[in-house]
Amino acid sequence: MATPAERAMASGWSIDLVMIDGAVEAALLLDKMKTMRSRHVRDDDIYICTFPKSGTHWVWEIVHMIVAGKPTYAKHWQNISWLDCRTEQEIDALPSPRIIHTQRRPGQLPRDVWQKKSKVIYVNRNPKDAAVSTFSQASKQVWKDNPAGKHTFTGSWDEFVTLYQDGCAPFGSILEHDRQWKNVTDIDVCRVQFEELKKDSVSIVKRIAEYLERPLSEEMYREIAEACGFENLKHANEKLKDQTYHNNWQQGSSGYFRKGQSGEWKNWFTVAQSERFDRLYEETFNEKFPY
Template sequence: MASRAEEAMKCGFDMPLVTYEERITTTLSLPHLLTMKTRRLREDDIFITSYPKTGTHWVWEIVNMIVAGNAEYAKHWQNHAFLEYRSEAQLDEIPSPRVFFTHLLPRQMPEEVWERKCHVIHIDRNPKDAIVSFYVQQTNQNWINKSKPAAFTGTWDQYVNANILGTVTFDSILGHVLAWSRIPELHPAVPYCQVQFEDLKKDDVAEVRKLSQFLGRPLADKVYVEIAEACRFDKLKHASENLKDQTFHNRWNKGSTGYFRKGETGDWKNWFTVAQSESFDKAYEETFKQTFPY
């Protein structure tokens, strides 16, 4: 019987994948996952948790600016703080307070996150929009084997179905969201903040203020506005591709928009067929015991 990772590769994921702790991951991250739970942390570490393509770059940059107290961009690409793709020694070089981001599930996180009561910020987004964005990324990027055409070479229908089944890299977005939604109940003493992509789109200044207050780092009202403006799509895209140290910037196929595609809401309607949307809605309802809210 094929493993879930093997099933993922059969449906079009053209990269080395393994099943570790019942979750599909890349072989590249496996060495770091083996030591993840016992990693040593600092009490002022900040964790941004998300499923890919839900606004991770956006929130990571905002939080770094809040920590710095101004609207200056962080020097490096956020990938230098990618928890499951960096060794403990590499991450130890980052000065405090460290702002990590991760796509791991709660049960895969370092135990000291909960013991030290580190601040955790989780990002959610309409999962259909996230799936579309991740599909575009994975059909235009291959950062593991440059000789391959792309990380995913299957069809859009295969990709949607794989997300429903959970046979995708990082597993299904539904299981990811469900697991993180339970943190306030499982770890009530851990400072936990929920950020919604769609709320950031509606009022980014208010969301910057909320994050600042959550982190216990209040700033002047004008700084909230400056941070929000600096982190809007076009400006952050320009800064990330032209101003930042490019050491941790992955390469893309010619013509790709890279990490920054559209940054909009509702694009899923241009991709999902009626049948695909209904299938996903059913899977959502089975997972969360409620109707699809978007």
């Protein structure tokens, strides 16, 4: 019987996929995962944990500005501090306080995150919108390490959404990822909802700053929220930042920044696809789909 990783590769994912800790992952992460649990953690580290396409760039930049105390964009793409893809030496070379982001599940993070009670921000998003955003990126994305030059996902939306719902896509099931993070009680996690950040970004910026014990003025919260608005942040990432860690894209693709909207899933999901996602959510969390 085929594994979820094998099923994914047979149905449109063009990158090498393997099973790691029971979830589908890109094979290029294998070496990084071997040392993940034992990696060094500093006392002032800040970890931003998300499932892909849930607001990672957005919150990473907000945190960077809070730490800097001003609405100045980080020099590099956030991928410079992507725990999953950077070597241990690259992560260790980052200056303190390190603002590290990851798509790891709780049990995969470095052990000392829990021992040191590190600052951890978890960002989640309506999984249907995350699915649309993932498909839109993966179907136009060409990774630097893909020698065949194929798009990351070559199948149709219908094929994609079935795989995504079944956890047969890189990083595994978004529902299982969210479930595990919801169950974390060992440390105080700052939980950020993508949709709430869209609705009232100033309040969420303030809440994150207070969680990090780095309070700023009300005016500064407004300036950071504005600087990290979708169009401003997209311009900064595409035009102002060092592009060393940027992925290659199909010509004309919007790359990481496409629309940044909530509710677009309604234009993509069929009634049957939506109802199945609702059932899976209810089975996972024992509650109605909330979005």
